[in-house]
Amino acid sequence: MKVRFWGVRGSIPAPGPHTIRYGGNTTCIEVRSDDGALLIFDAGTGIFPLAQELLKQMPVQASIYMTHTHWDHIQGLPFFTPLYIPGNSIRIHGGYDVVAGRGIEQVMEVQLQYSYFPVREAEMKAGIEYRTLRVGETVHVGDASVTPLLLNHPVVNFGYRVDCNGKSVFFTGDHEPWPNIYDPADEGYAEFQQMIDQQQAQLDQALAGLDIMIADCSYTAAEYPTRIGWGHGTLEGSIAWASRIGVKTLVCTHHEPTRSDDALEQAFAAALEHTGHASPAAGGLEILLAREGMELTL
Amino acid sequence: MSALTPELERKLDTAVERMPAFPRSVQRILELTRNINCLPKEIVAVIEKDPVMTMKIFKVINSAYYSLPTKITSIGQSVVYLGINTIKNLALGFAAAGILPRMNAAGFDIQRYLLHSLVVAGVARQLAIQFADDEADPGDCYIAGLLHDFGKVVFVQFLSAEFHDALAYAKEHSLPLHEAERKVIGVDHGVVGARLAKRWTFPAHLIDCIRDHHQPAAAPSAMLDCVRTADQLVRFREIGDSGNPWREAEAPAAAARFGNDPEDLLARLAPGSLEKIVAEAMMFAQLAGER
Numbered sequence: 001m002k003v004r005f006w007g008v009r010g011s012i013p014a015p016g017p018h019t020i021r022y023g024g025n026t027t028c029i030e031v032r033s034d035d036g037a038l039l040i041f042d043a044g045t046g047i048f049p050l051a052q053e054l055l056k057q058m059p060v061q062a063s064i065y066m067t068h069t070h071w072d073h074i075q076g077l078p079f080f081t082p083l084y085i086p087g088n089s090i091r092i093h094g095g096y097d098v099v100a101g102r103g104i105e106q107v108m109e110v111q112l113q114y115s116y117f118p119v120r121e122a123e124m125k126a127g128i129e130y131r132t133l134r135v136g137e138t139v140h141v142g143d144a145s146v147t148p149l150l151l152n153h154p155v156v157n158f159g160y161r162v163d164c165n166g167k168s169v170f171f172t173g174d175h176e177p178w179p180n181i182y183d184p185a186d187e188g189y190a191e192f193q194q195m196i197d198q199q200q201a202q203l204d205q206a207l208a209g210l211d212i213m214i215a216d217c218s219y220t221a222a223e224y225p226t227r228i229g230w231g232h233g234t235l236e237g238s239i240a241w242a243s244r245i246g247v248k249t250l251v252c253t254h255h256e257p258t259r260s261d262d263a264l265e266q267a268f269a270a271a272l273e274h275t276g277h278a279s280p281a282a283g284g285l286e287i288l289l290a291r292e293g294m295e296l297t298l
Numbered sequence: 299m300s301a302l303t304p305e306l307e308r309k310l311d312t313a314v315e316r317m318p319a320f321p322r323s324v325q326r327i328l329e330l331t332r333n334i335n336c337l338p339k340e341i342v343a344v345i346e347k348d349p350v351m352t353m354k355i356f357k358v359i360n361s362a363y364y365s366l367p368t369k370i371t372s373i374g375q376s377v378v379y380l381g382i383n384t385i386k387n388l389a390l391g392f393a394a395a396g397i398l399p400r401m402n403a404a405g406f407d408i409q410r411y412l413l414h415s416l417v418v419a420g421v422a423r424q425l426a427i428q429f430a431d432d433e434a435d436p437g438d439c440y441i442a443g444l445l446h447d448f449g450k451v452v453f454v455q456f457l458s459a460e461f462h463d464a465l466a467y468a469k470e471h472s473l474p475l476h477e478a479e480r481k482v483i484g485v486d487h488g489v490v491g492a493r494l495a496k497r498w499t500f501p502a503h504l505i506d507c508i509r510d511h512h513q514p515a516a517a518p519s520a521m522l523d524c525v526r527t528a529d530q531l532v533r534f535r536e537i538g539d540s541g542n543p544w545r546e547a548e549a550p551a552a553a554a555r556f557g558n559d560p561e562d563l564l565a566r567l568a569p570g571s572l573e574k575i576v577a578e579a580m581m582f583a584q585l586a587g588e589r
Contacts, residue, residue: 095363096361096363098358098361098363098380098384098388099384099387099388099391132363134362134363134364134365135363135364135365135366136365136367137365150364150379152381153381154381154383154384155381155383155384156380156381156384157381178378181337181338181339181342181377181382182339186339188339188374191374191437192374192377192378195372195374195375195378196378199378199379202367229338229382229383231381231383
């Protein structure tokens with residue numbers, strides 16, 4: 001299985017000289033199963049350069065998995081050129097939006113309203129299929145299987161675990177570890193904390209034996225207190241989580257759009273120091289900053 | 299207890315979708331959500347005092363799309379699963395459905411009904427804490443108490459003329475309301491409430507409790523004991539109005555657990571607990587100064 005990063009930026013594209021090393025495109029991750037099945041996680045602007053690459057490999061059969069439908073995860077979808085070409089087949093998966101009361105089939109219908117984009121979905125000539133997934137419902141693509149898990153973000157957000165011939169990778173999408181909505185002095189605090197702990201334990205159980213975790217690490221621990229409830233994780237929190245459940249490699253992604261490459265590396269180094277992280281040589285897990293073009297093989 | 303008519307079955311499909319919530323909760327949700335930094339716990343505190351909003355949240359959270367490993371019976375748990383922003387936006391959607399008017403064609407005072415439901419909920423929880431430790435979950439008892447008479451809101455909304463007649467029939471013949479409902483409507487509020495709870499795949503013990511709270515022959519459980527006894531105590535004290543006044547002839551719902559004497563049981567509640575429950579409920583039901 002191969003994992004390739006096409007977009008690693010959170011919230012909004014951040015092109016320019018300060019982000020040239022890690023890249024400015026928003027979230028898009030390509031996973032190739034051992035048999036070559038194409039799985040794409042999120043359709044941020046990073047899906048556009050991926051599309052250029054795929055035009056050399058026609059016809060395209062792609063399974064796209066949307067973690068959620070916030071802009072930075074769908075913005076590139078109408079520019080996924082294989083959608084326009086007859087003979088391609090694209091299957092788009094995602095969760096059920098409880099507020100809208102609709103499944104993932106609404107993603108482009110909402111996005112492609114005529115005032116906002118000149119092409120209608122009906123004019124896209126590839127075979128397009130939608131599949132709204134249930135939490136925990138495993139789907140199979142070639143020799144890979146994909147399982148959506150419910151994480152925590154202002155909208156319903158799926159993390160996806162991919163398994164292929166004994167290897168596994170998990171992408172959180174956007175995820176903030178469940179915060180307690182009560183103050184420690186409140187009557188409801190302990191009970192709510194118990195529910196959170198139970199939820200976290202269920203998630204950890206679903207991630208048993210994981211090789212690679214790709215996690216939302218938008219903030220530093222120092223930045224987090226003013227951003228509680230925004231739906232994003234921290235470098236320090238993700239490092240602790242990945243260490244606790246024993247993953248082999250943690251990839252930190254969803255970089256803050258205002259963070260330059262230098263600032264990102266400084267924040268990363270500080271987080272490694274704060275968490276007392278041991279290097280892989282000293283028995284610690286491998287921790288990487290996601291970078292456009294980075295490819296991992298497992 | 300008997301079957302639902304096909305017409306009522308059909309109405310139930312869309313019943314709660316369009317059902318407005320209670321005035322105070324709609325007002326509070328609108329107030330709170332105007333502030334982007336509103337405290338999540340305040341939103342939760344509103345939702346869990348409104349039977350309609352609570353039903354709607356449970357409908358979403360227990361739906362097949364989430365096929366959760368355990369059924370959800372608390373608003374707090376729903377927040378953990380769906381996230382507070384989703385819960386907030388759902389609540390805003392519920393608020394947009396308008397408010398239940400206090401009076402209606404059935405002649406049923408919806409705010410005094412809410413007072414009844416809230417106090418039964420609070421007392422059922424208190425009974426569980428004091429007398430059914432380890433046998434019934436106090437949070438579940440609260441929810442079961444809050445929702446036990448939900449079928450009556452459905453009657454008010456969708457069968458108001460028939461419910462009006464049932465209320466009158468019960469009064470005229472000094473019958474328990476559920477018996478009058480069976481006679482006049484063909485089905486009682488427990489069955490209707492449970493039907494909805496079942497359709498939305500609520501947990502079995504909650505469905506059973508809603509359905510059976512007027513079935514003396516139902517399989518006993520600590521939770522059912524607490525809810526039925528709370529219902530009797532609240533009617534005995536004439537707090538709120540469920541359309542079913544206390545009758546001297548009523549047999550105690552769970553004598554083995556709570557004894558025969560409602561006055562004695564009330565005296566055994568933790569000092570001040572009932573007064574606190576009633577005061578908070580009166581405020582939420584917007585009945586301060588009334589009874």
